[in-house]
Amino acid sequence: xxxxxxxxxxxxxxxxxxxxxxxxxxxxxxxxxxxxxxxxxxxxxxxxxxxxxxxxxxxxxxxxxxxxxxxxxxxxxxxxxxxxxxxxxxxxxxxxxxxxxxxxxxxxxxxxxxxxxxxxxxxxxxxxxxxxxxxxxxxxxxxxxxxxxxxxxxxxxxxxxxxxxxxxxxxxxxxxxxxxxxxxxxxxxxxxxxxxxxxxxxxxxxxxxxxxxxxxxxxxxxxxxxxxxxxxxxxxxxxxxxxxxxxxxxxxxxxxxxxxxxxxxxxxxxxxxxxxxxxxxxxxxxxxxxxxxxxxxxxxxxxxxxxxxxxxxxxxxxxxxxxxxxxxxxxxxxxxxxxxxxxxxxxxxxxxxxxxxxxxxxxxxxxxxxxxxxxxxxxxxxxxxxxxxxxxxxxxxxxxxxxxxxxxxxxxxxxxxxxxxxxxxxxxxxxxxxxxxxxxxxxxxxxxxxxxxxxxxxxxxxxxxxxxxxxxxxxxxxxxxxxxxxxxxxxxxxxxxxxxxxxxxxxxxxxxxxxxxxxxxxxxxxxxxxxxxxxxxxxxxxxxxxxxxxxxxxxxxxxxxxxxxxxxxxxxxxxxxxxxxxxxxxxxxxxxxxxxxxxxxxxxxxxxxxxxxxxxxxxxxxxxxxxxxxxxxxxxxxxxxxxxxxxxxxxxxxxxxxxxx
Ligand code: SF4
Numbered sequence: 001x002x003x004x005x006x007x008x009x010x011x012x013x014x015x016x017x018x019x020x021x022x023x024x025x026x027x028x029x030x031x032x033x034x035x036x037x038x039x040x041x042x043x044x045x046x047x048x049x050x051x052x053x054x055x056x057x058x059x060x061x062x063x064x065x066x067x068x069x070x071x072x073x074x075x076x077x078x079x080x081x082x083x084x085x086x087x088x089x090x091x092x093x094x095x096x097x098x099x100x101x102x103x104x105x106x107x108x109x110x111x112x113x114x115x116x117x118x119x120x121x122x123x124x125x126x127x128x129x130x131x132x133x134x135x136x137x138x139x140x141x142x143x144x145x146x147x148x149x150x151x152x153x154x155x156x157x158x159x160x161x162x163x164x165x166x167x168x169x170x171x172x173x174x175x176x177x178x179x180x181x182x183x184x185x186x187x188x189x190x191x192x193x194x195x196x197x198x199x200x201x202x203x204x205x206x207x208x209x210x211x212x213x214x215x216x217x218x219x220x221x222x223x224x225x226x227x228x229x230x231x232x233x234x235x236x237x238x239x240x241x242x243x244x245x246x247x248x249x250x251x252x253x254x255x256x257x258x259x260x261x262x263x264x265x266x267x268x269x270x271x272x273x274x275x276x277x278x279x280x281x282x283x284x285x286x287x288x289x290x291x292x293x294x295x296x297x298x299x300x301x302x303x304x305x306x307x308x309x310x311x312x313x314x315x316x317x318x319x320x321x322x323x324x325x326x327x328x329x330x331x332x333x334x335x336x337x338x339x340x341x342x343x344x345x346x347x348x349x350x351x352x353x354x355x356x357x358x359x360x361x362x363x364x365x366x367x368x369x370x371x372x373x374x375x376x377x378x379x380x381x382x383x384x385x386x387x388x389x390x391x392x393x394x395x396x397x398x399x400x401x402x403x404x405x406x407x408x409x410x411x412x413x414x415x416x417x418x419x420x421x422x423x424x425x426x427x428x429x430x431x432x433x434x435x436x437x438x439x440x441x442x443x444x445x446x447x448x449x450x451x452x453x454x455x456x457x458x459x460x461x462x463x464x465x466x467x468x469x470x471x472x473x474x475x476x477x478x479x480x481x482x483x484x485x486x487x488x489x490x491x492x493x494x495x496x497x498x499x500x501x502x503x504x505x506x507x508x509x510x511x512x513x514x515x516x517x518x519x520x521x522x523x524x525x526x527x528x529x530x531x532x533x534x535x536x537x538x539x540x541x542x543x544x545x546x547x548x549x550x551x552x553x554x555x556x557x558x559x560x561x562x563x564x565x566x567x568x569x570x571x572x573x574x575x576x577x578x579x580x581x582x583x584x585x586x587x588x589x590x591x592x593x594x595x596x597x598x599x600x601x602x603x604x605x606x607x608x609x610x611x612x613x614x615x616x617x618x619x620x621x622x623x624x625x626x627x628x629x630x631x632x633x634x635x636x637x638x639x640x641x642x643x644x645x646x647x648x649x650x651x652x653x654x655x656x657x658x659x660x661x
Contacts, residue, residue: 006098258287308524
C-alpha cells in the first residue's frame with residue numbers, strides 16, 4: 001500500500017520557504033543538505049530538552065508515541081472521547097492535511113492548541129510578534145505560520161469546537177529555582193533513531209515552580225495571517241487557500257513552478273559533485289534550468305548569489321542579471337568609501353571584476369597591513385573560543401540559554417618568528433558551568449605580557465561580555481579581578497549597561513581580512529574554514545615551512561610545540577597539486593555519523609563556525625557515553641580548536657611574508 005501523501009507541519013513550513021521544495025522533499029533522487037541523523041539534528045539544535053520540560057507542566061497528559069499515522073489517529077480519537085484530556089503529540093487529520101500537535105488540551109468543546117518551541121521570548125521586545133508596520137515580524141513568521149496551519153487543520157477536523165492557539169516559548173527573563181535541572185533531561189535514541197528524552201526520577205515540584213517556559217496566546221496574530229496574502233510564488237492568494245492548494249500539489253506530486261531568488265542560495269536541495277556523479281539530481285539546478293533555460297555548462301559561471309554579503313541579488317535576478325559577467329557597477333551601488341580601506345561595496349565589486357577579468361591574483365593592501373602590524377605588540381596571542389547556549393540552566397539563579405564557554409585554544413607568535421601552542425582549556429564535565437574557570441585560565445595565559453590579542457570574528461568579545469555579566473551577578477571571590485581583566489581585553493557590546501574599550505582590546509582578524517585581503521579562490525567567503533585552505537595554497541612560504549614535520553616536534557630547527565599533535569605535517573597535496581584542506585584531515589569528532597553530516601556540521605559562515613564543537617558539547621552533556629568515547633571526543637575537540645588558532649597564525653605568517661617583514 002502506498003503511503004498517503006499528507007501535508008504535515010514540516011512540509012508546510014518548507015513550502016512557506018519555497019513551495020517548489022514540496023516536489024523534491026522525501027525523494028531519494030534529490031539529496032538535501034539537512035542532517036541525515038535526527039538524533040544529531042536534535043543535539044545540534046540545542047533545544048531538545050524544552051519539549052520534554054513542557055510536558056512536565058501537564059502531569060496528567062497522555063503521550064502518543066507511535067509514528068504510524070492510522071494508529072496515532074485512532075489513539076487520539078479514543079482519548080478525545082473524554083470530556084477533559086491533555087494529549088501530547090495527538091494526530092489530527094483533515095482530508096490530506098495531517099498534524100501532530102505538541103500539546104492539546106481539551107475542555108469540553110474547547111481546545112487549547114500549544115506549539116512548543118525552544119526559542120527565547122522577551123515580553124518587552126517581542127510583545128505580540130508584530131513589526132512596526134503591523135505585519136508579523138520576520139523573526140516569528142515561521143512559528144506563527146506553523147500555529148496558524150495547525151489551528152486551521154484542527155478547526156477543520158472539529159468544526160463545532162472552539163480553538164485557542166498558543167506558542168510555548170523559553171522565557172529568557174525567568175530564573176531557575178534549583179541546581180542541576182539541565183542534567184535531569186538526558187537525550188537518548190528511541191527505537192526509531194529519533195530523539196527521546198529521559199526525565200530523571202529526581203525531577204521534583206520545586207524544579208518546576210518557576211516556569212522557564214511561557215505560554216502566549218497567538219490568536220490575534222494568527223487571524224492577521226489568515227487575512228493576508230501568503231507570499232509571491234504561492235499557488236493561491238489567502239493563507240487558508242494556499243494550505244489547500246499546497247496539500248493538493250503535494251498529494252498529486254505536482255511541482256509548483258519555481259521562482260528563483262536569493263533564497264535559492266540556502267536551498268537544501270543542492271547536490272554535491274560526487275552525488276551528481278552517482279546519478280543524484282540537484283533540485284537547485286532543476287529550478288534554475290526551468291526558469292532560466294540554462295544548460296549544465298551555465299552552472300560553471302559564478303552568479304550574483306556568490307557575491308559576498310550582497311543584498312541586491314533579488315533585484316539583479318529580477319532584471320535578468322544572474323551571472324557575474326553581466327554585473328555592472330550600478331548593480332552593486334555607489335561606493336561611499338572615502339577611507340583607504342576596502343569598503344564592503346568595493347570588495348563586492350572587486351570580486352565581480354576579478355571574475356569578469358578571469359583574474360585569480362590576490363588583492364592585498366600591503367601598506368595598510370604594514371601600518372596595522374606596526375601597531376601590534378609582541379608576543380602576539382591568537383585565541384579561539386568554543387561555546388554553546390544551553391536552554392535549561394545548570395544552576396539555581398541562572399536563566400535559560402546562558403552562554404557557555406567550554407573551550408579555548410591559544411597560540412603565541414614571537415617577534416623573532418617562533419610560534420608556540422601556548423595553552424588551552426576544555427571543560428565538558430557533566431552539569432558543570434565552565435565559564436568562571438574558563439576566564440581564570442584565559443587570564444592566567446594572557447596576563448603575563450602586554451602582547452596584542454587576536455580573535456577571528458567578534459564572537460570572543462561577545463562571550464567575554466557575557467561572562468562579565470555572569471560574574472557581576474555571581475558571588476565568586478575573585479569576580480572583581482576577573483571583570484577588570486575582561487575589560488582590559490574587550491569592548492562593551494550594545495547590550496551592556498556599562499561602556500568600556502580596553503587598552504588591550506582584541507584585534508579582529510576577520511575585519512583585517514575584509515579590509516585588506518581578498519583571494520578569489522575563497523569565492524567571497526571570509527570564514528576561517530575557507531580562508532585557511534586558500535592561504536595554504538597561495539603562500540609558498542607556508543608551504544615550505546609546514547610541509548616539514550616541525551609542528552608538534554622537538555629538537556629540530558623551527559620546531560613548534562603542540563599540545564595535541566605530534567610531528568604534524570600541515571601541507572599535503574592532492575592529485576591536482578592542491579593543498580589538502582587541513583580541517584578535512586583532523587581526527588573524526590564522531591565516528592558514528594555520515595560524512596555528509598560531518599560536512600554539514602563543519603560548515604560555517606563568518607560568525608558561526610562551531611557547529612561540530614557545540615554538538616560535541618551537547619553530546620558530552622546530555623547523552624550517555626562510555627568513558628572511552630568521552631575521552632576520544634575530548635581529544636578530537638582539542639585538535640579542532642588548536643587548528644582554529646594555528647590557522648590564525650598561518651594567516652598572520654603569510655601576511656607578514658607578503659609585506660616582507
Ligand atoms: S532552488 Fe530556489 S526555487 Fe528551487 S526549490 Fe530551492 S529555493 Fe525553491
